[in-house]
Every structure is written in structure tokens, then in C-alpha cells.
Amino acid sequence: xxxxxxxKEFLNNIxxxxxxxxxxxxxxxxxxxxxxxxxxxxxxxxxxxxxxKHADDIYQKSxxxxxxxxxxxxxxxxxxxxxxxxxxxTGLCVELDRKEKPVFSSEIVxxxxxxxxxxxxxxxxxxxxxxxxxLLGVLxxxxxxxxxxxxxxxxxxxxxxxxxxxxxxGKIAGIFLTLLPILIIxxxxxxxxxxxxxxxxxxxxxxxxxxxLALMSLVYFAFFVFLGGFISSHTKSSTLSxxxxxxxxxxxxxxxxxxxxxxxxxxxxxxxxKQLAFNTQQIDNEFFNKRDEIQxxxxxxxxxxxxxxxxxxxxxxxxxxxLFTPRSTMEYERRQKEIVNPLLLANCDRKWVLQQDYxxxxxxxxxTVRYLSCLSPAEIFKQVSASLCHTGMExxxxxxxxxxxxxxxxxxYFVQSGIYSSYAYFTPQKExxxxxxxxxxxxxxxxxxxxxxxxSTFDFxxxxxxxxxxxxxxxxxxxxxxxxxxxxxxxxAGIIIVCILLFWFSFVSFIKYDVR
Amino acid sequence: xxxxxxxxxxxLDFFAxxxxxxxxxxxxxxxxLRKVGLQDEAFEKKLKTFSKGMRQKVGLAIALAKDADxxxxxxxxxGLDPQAAAELVALLKEQxxxxxxxxxxxxxxxxxxxxxxxxxxxxxxxxxxxxxRKEFLEEDMEKLYLEYIGxxxxxx
Numbered sequence: 001x002x003x004x005x006x007x008k009e010f011l012n013n014i015x016x017x018x019x020x021x022x023x024x025x026x027x028x029x030x031x032x033x034x035x036x037x038x039x040x041x042x043x044x045x046x047x048x049x050x051x052x053k054h055a056d057d058i059y060q061k062s063x064x065x066x067x068x069x070x071x072x073x074x075x076x077x078x079x080x081x082x083x084x085x086x087x088x089x090t091g092l093c094v095e096l097d098r099k100e101k102p103v104f105s106s107e108i109v110x111x112x113x114x115x116x117x118x119x120x121x122x123x124x125x126x127x128x129x130x131x132x133x134x135l136l137g138v139l140x141x142x143x144x145x146x147x148x149x150x151x152x153x154x155x156x157x158x159x160x161x162x163x164x165x166x167x168x169x170g171k172i173a174g175i176f177l178t179l180l181p182i183l184i185i186x187x188x189x190x191x192x193x194x195x196x197x198x199x200x201x202x203x204x205x206x207x208x209x210x211x212x213l214a215l216m217s218l219v220y221f222a223f224f225v226f227l228g229g230f231i232s233s234h235t236k237s238s239t240l241s242x243x244x245x246x247x248x249x250x251x252x253x254x255x256x257x258x259x260x261x262x263x264x265x266x267x268x269x270x271x272x273x274k275q276l277a278f279n280t281q282q283i284d285n286e287f288f289n290k291r292d293e294i295q296x297x298x299x300x301x302x303x304x305x306x307x308x309x310x311x312x313x314x315x316x317x318x319x320x321x322x323l324f325t326p327r328s329t330m331e332y333e334r335r336q337k338e339i340v341n342p343l344l345l346a347n348c349d350r351k352w353v354l355q356q357d358y359x360x361x362x363x364x365x366x367x368t369v370r371y372l373s374c375l376s377p378a379e380i381f382k383q384v385s386a387s388l389c390h391t392g393m394e395x396x397x398x399x400x401x402x403x404x405x406x407x408x409x410x411x412x413y414f415v416q417s418g419i420y421s422s423y424a425y426f427t428p429q430k431e432x433x434x435x436x437x438x439x440x441x442x443x444x445x446x447x448x449x450x451x452x453x454x455x456s457t458f459d460f461x462x463x464x465x466x467x468x469x470x471x472x473x474x475x476x477x478x479x480x481x482x483x484x485x486x487x488x489x490x491x492x493a494g495i496i497i498v499c500i501l502l503f504w505f506s507f508v509s510f511i512k513y514d515v516r
Numbered sequence: 517x518x519x520x521x522x523x524x525x526x527x528l529d530f531f532a533x534x535x536x537x538x539x540x541x542x543x544x545x546x547x548x549l550r551k552v553g554l555q556d557e558a559f560e561k562k563l564k565t566f567s568k569g570m571r572q573k574v575g576l577a578i579a580l581a582k583d584a585d586x587x588x589x590x591x592x593x594x595g596l597d598p599q600a601a602a603e604l605v606a607l608l609k610e611q612x613x614x615x616x617x618x619x620x621x622x623x624x625x626x627x628x629x630x631x632x633x634x635x636x637x638x639x640x641x642x643x644x645x646x647x648x649r650k651e652f653l654e655e656d657m658e659k660l661y662l663e664y665i666g667x668x669x670x671x672x
Contacts, residue, residue: 001533001534004530004533005534008519008522008530011526012519012521012522015521016521151517151518151519152517152518153517153518153519155517156517156518156531156578157531160531160534160536161535161536162534
């Protein structure tokens with residue numbers, strides 16, 4: 001019996017203008033969003049490769065430890081073709097610096113990227129699905145009962161020995177079955193596009209996430225079907241039902257998320273970043289005072305700075321790469337770096353307390369907006385999808401937390417292994433090769449130029465590169481599916497509970513529905 | 517009363533199955549549609565293209581398909597042309613001969629007189645007069661009807 005109703009509902013729906021328009025929109029929007037998603041992914045992949053090469057060069061082509069400030073590169077997930085999430089607002093790389101902990105990742109800006117293009121609408125697969133699924137859900141269900149009542153078929157159907165619950169379940173199942181051809185066609189198109197794109201390859205875990213995304217899509221679709229069913233069972237005409245449905249659809253998809261963002265920003269304020277920069281500057285000023293005192297003490301202790309013969313780069317602890325410079329300056333530099341760098345790391349920790357406070361404010365604001373926008377199923381769908389595709393806020397926060405942990409470990413290693421106390425930290429010359437006077441340094445430099453024939457002033461290849469094999473390396477693995485789901489559990493549970501409630505209310509309303 | 521996007525045969529199939537007749541074939545549906553006087557070329561046409569008379573015929577075919585002992589008909593001849601109405605009454609007569617009970621509400625006194633064994637006159641939801649076939653054949657039905665619904669002045 002139920003199959004008869006399911007089949008009728010399916011056949012009746014697939015010839016409606018709603019289905020045809022929905023299918024046509026899917027056939028246009030899905031391939032388009034997947035194609036643009038792939039292009040963006042390939043672009044980011046190219047950026048990732050460039051950044052990774054640069055990061056490797058830092059380890060492989062540095063001549064002193066002071067130059068080895070690692071560049072940490074965030075992996076690009078192929079799942080980002082489905083959801084851009086916050087990838088356009090965040091970057092791929094973080095350049096570590098012992099003076100300050102990174103707050104956000106930075107972007108490598110390609111020269112061919114036009115910054116003014118950000119003004120135009122950009123749609124990804126998830127955003128397209130958010131609109132399409134909800135619209136189809138509404139179009140398939142708004143007249144679920146009211147239209148049957150209008151044309152008298154409800155009366156005729158229920159005059160048979162079919163129970164109201166069987167009729168209701170049959171209609172719901174029929175609506176879900178109607179979505180099936182659209183889903184099959186869409187996934188077939190996606191599969192074909194991906195098959196012909198060698199740069200996109202998914203792992204087994206990625207397929208698990210795609211499956212979760214498909215299930216989430218069904219839950220999201222169900223929400224609008226049950227909502228349509230509920231409204232349909234409370235209205236006597238299909239016209240009134242579609243008006244109410246479309247109003248709620250617009251409210252949930254467009255008005256509520258924007259209102260939530262506006263309200264959230266006003267409820268939870270974030271201090272001005274300039275204020276944070278000013279406060280951290282105060283801490284830096286205290287550091288500079290201490291450093292000046294250290295330099296004074298060093299001179300008093302008999303360490304003499306007689307000038308550099310060659311110094312490439314400058315940092316808060318003195319020269320970065322010093323060559324052909326008299327021993328007294330080199331010893332002064334070594335001692336200064338030995339004392340100043342632990343102080344610099346402590347200074348970095350002090351600033352981090354302020355930065356952390358700022359970050360907490362940013363997180364709190366995001367949470368407020370997120371919880372407010374969770375009144376909209378479209379926002380829940382977007383957030384869960386972004387989380388599943390490694391493009392959500394959790395992914396960025398997790399990455400940055402690991403980067404900061406790595407930074408602590410990396411510079412901690414420099415302290416523990418005495419790198420800051422060594423000559424190798426700032427000169428590629430062996431201790432025994434360091435000249436005693438400026439004149440000797442000059443002679444050494446002239447002799448070196450004749451033998452090494454450098455291509456430029458800063459070409460010191462002949463000194464060889466540093467062996468960095470013992471230095472810590474950053475390795476990042478994306479969080480497991482379970483962890484991502486755990487963070488979205490609250491949202492998932494919320495939308496599923498609302499779906500069940502809507503289903504129950506529409507079912508009860510139909511049971512009590514006056515068919516006369 | 518029926519699904520406009522479905523053909524006559526699809527409507528018949530759906531409602532027959534809801535009525536528990538799951539083993540009927542396409543040929544059976546066609547036979548039923550022929551029985552109610554629908555032209556063959558209309559069997560696989562969408563109902564939204566049908567006239568009211570054609571729809572009434574499909575509705576009747578559904579009732580026949582269910583093979584119900586009792587039939588409730590609400591204004592079956594309204595909006596039908598004289599020929600279609602005559603065909604419908606002929607079909608109902610056949611059902612009557614086969615022993616089916618038919619309860620029909622209508623404003624068509626002449627068709628009622630032609631078909632009914634018993635006639636009841638309703639006024640504001642209440643039956644105000646009930647007549648057997650013998651009684652109403654002896655009476656002027658139209659006059660009787662107008663008397664009971666309070667418009668007998670018109671007759672004068």
C-alpha cells in the first residue's frame with residue numbers, strides 16, 4: 001500500500017515545474033560550482049607547492065641558525081572544492097618568528113590575483129546546495145496536503161482502507177524519492193568532473209567525509225520538507241502555503257544569518273587590533289630597555305664591539321649573519337645573543353598573554369554569531385560542511401594552535417641545545433677562522449672573494465649550508481573525522497532534534513487534519 | 517477529485533490499488549474505462565485535459581474498479597452534457613441491476629426519478645420528505661420538491 005503512495009507521489013512530483021526548475025538549476029549550478037571549486041583548489045595547491053619549496057629552502061639553504069625561521073605551510077584539502085569555508089579569509093603559511101607568536105595565518109598573494117574581485121559574489125558547492133536543497137524541499141512539500149485537499153484527492157484517497165499514517169509516510173517517502181534522481185545526476189556529474197581532474201584525489205577518509213556531507217544534505221533537505229509539510233497541514237490553500245513557506249525560507253536563508261552576524265558583533269565586542277599592537281609595543285619597549293642595559297653591562301664586563309666587516313641582516317639581538325669580523329665583536333655578539341634570546345622568548349610569551357586575550361575575544365565573537373545563526377538550518381549546514389571539508393574555523397584554530405606549540409618546541413630546542421650560545425648561530429665561519437683584527441678580516445674577505453668568486457655581495461654559497469637535520473620539523477595531519485564531528489555534535493544534534501519535532505508536529509497535524 | 521497530472525489509467529491504477537485491488541492489469545483498466553464510456557484515445561491522456569464529463573467517467577470507473585457493494589455519488593450529473601448524463605445514468609442502472617446500492621445526491625429530479633427506488637428531499641441538512649418509487653411516480657416531483665424547499669409560490 002505504502003509503495004503505491006510513494007510511487008504516486010514520485011510520479012506526480014517529477015512532472016511538476018518545481019522539479020524541472022530544480023533539476024535545471026542543479027544541472028547548471030553543481031557543475032559550475034565544482035569546476036570553480038577545482039580551479040580554486042588547484043590555485044591554492046600551486047601556492048602550497050611554492051610555499052613548501054620555500055619552506056624547504058629555509059632548512060636546506062640557510063648558512064646560520066639565525067636564518068632558520070621556519071615557514072609552516074598548511075596542507076590544502078581536496079575537499080575544499082566542496083566548501084570554501086574561511087579559506088578566502090585565512091592564509092596558507094605562517095612564518096615563525098621568536099619575537100612574536102602568530103595570531104593568524106598569512107596569505108601568499110599571487111600577482112595575478114585581483115583584490116577587487118572580492119566585491120563579486122562567489123558561490124561554492126555547499127552554498128549552492130544550501131539554496132537548492134532548501135528550495136526543492138519547500139517546492140516538493142508546500143502543497144503536500146493542502147493541494148490534495150483543494151483538488152479533492154485527499155478525501156477520495158482516505159475513503160479507502162488506507163490509514164492516515166501510511167498515507168503520510170508514503171507522501172514523505174515519495175518526496176525523498178523525488179530528490180533521488182537529482183542527487184544521482186549531480187553526484188554523477190561531480191564524479192565525472194573529478195575523474196577527469198588528476199589534481200583532485202580523495203583518500204578513504206575523504207570519502208567518509210563526503211558520505212557524511214551527503215547524509216547532512218539529506219537532514220537539511222528533510223528539515224525543509226517537514227517544515228513544508230507542517231505548514232501545508234495548517235493551511236487550507238496551496239497559495240497561502242507557498243507564501244508562508246517562501247517567507248520562512250527567505251528568513252532562514254538570508255535574513256537570519258545576516259541579522260545574527262550583526263547582533264553577534266554588537267553583543268560580543270572585540271578590542272581594536274591597534275590597541276593590542278600598542279600594548280605589545282609597550283612590552284617590546286621594555287625589552288629594548290633591558291637589551292640596552294645588557295649591552296651596557298657587556299661593555300662594562302670587557303666585551304668590546306669594534307664594528308662589523310660584513311653583516312647581512314639585522315635583528316633585535318644584533319647581526320644575523322656576520323663574516324670576516326674581529327673576534328672581540330664576534331664574542332660580544334655571541335654573548336649578547338646568548339643573553340638576549342631567552343629574554344626575547346620570555347618577551348614573546350608576555351605578548352602572547354595579550355594576544356591570547358585578543359584571540360579569545362575573537363573566538364567568543366565568532367561563537368556568539370555562530371550560536372545565533374544556528375537558528376538557521378542553512379548556517380548549520382554550511383558550518384558542518386566546512387568542518388567536514390577542513391575549511392571551517394576549527395580547522396584554522398587547530399592548525400594555529402599546533403603552529404604555536406611547534407614554535408615553543410622549535411625555539412625551546414635552540415635554548416636547550418645551546419644554539420644561541422654558539423658562533424654557528426650567526427656566522428658560517430669556523431671559530432678558528434675568525435680574524436683577530438679589522439685589517440685581518442679585510443684581508444680574509446679579499447682572499448675569499450678571489451677564490452670563491454661570489455656572484456653578488458650576498459653570495460656566500462662557498463661557505464656551505466647548515467646541517468639542519470637535527471632541527472625540529474613541523475608536521476601537520478588534519479584532525480580525524482570523529483574529532484570534527486565531536487566539535488559539530490551540538491549543531492548536528494540540534495538540527496536532527498528540530499527535524500524530528502517538525503516531522504512529529506506535521507504528522508500529528510495531518511492525523512487531526514479536517515479533510516472535508 | 518482526481519490527479520490532473522496523471523492519465524486516466526494512472527488515476528484508476530492508483531485508486532484501485534488504494535482500494536485493495538492490486539492485481540488488476542492494464543487491460544482490466546482499459547476495460548473499465550471503456551465500460552464507463554471513455555474513448556480509447558483518452559485512456560493515456562492527462563486528466564487535466566479532460567472535460568468534466570470525462571472526469572466523472574473516470575471517477576465512476578474507480579468506483580467500479582473497487583467493485584464496492586455500495587456507491588456514494590455526489591452530483592454525478594452536474595456539468596455533464598445531456599448525452600454524457602444519459603450514458604452515466606445508463607451505467608448506474610446497470611450497476612443497480614447487478615445489485616449495487618447507490619446513494620446519490622442530485623438536483624436533477626428527472627434523473628433521480630428515472631433511477632431511484634427511493635427519494636429523499638433534503639432541506640438545510642435535514643430530510644424533509646421520503647418517498648418510495650411507487651409514491652413519487654404518482655406525484656408531480658417538481659411541485660413536491662418546490663413545496664418542500666419553500667418556493668411553492670413560484671409555481672403559482
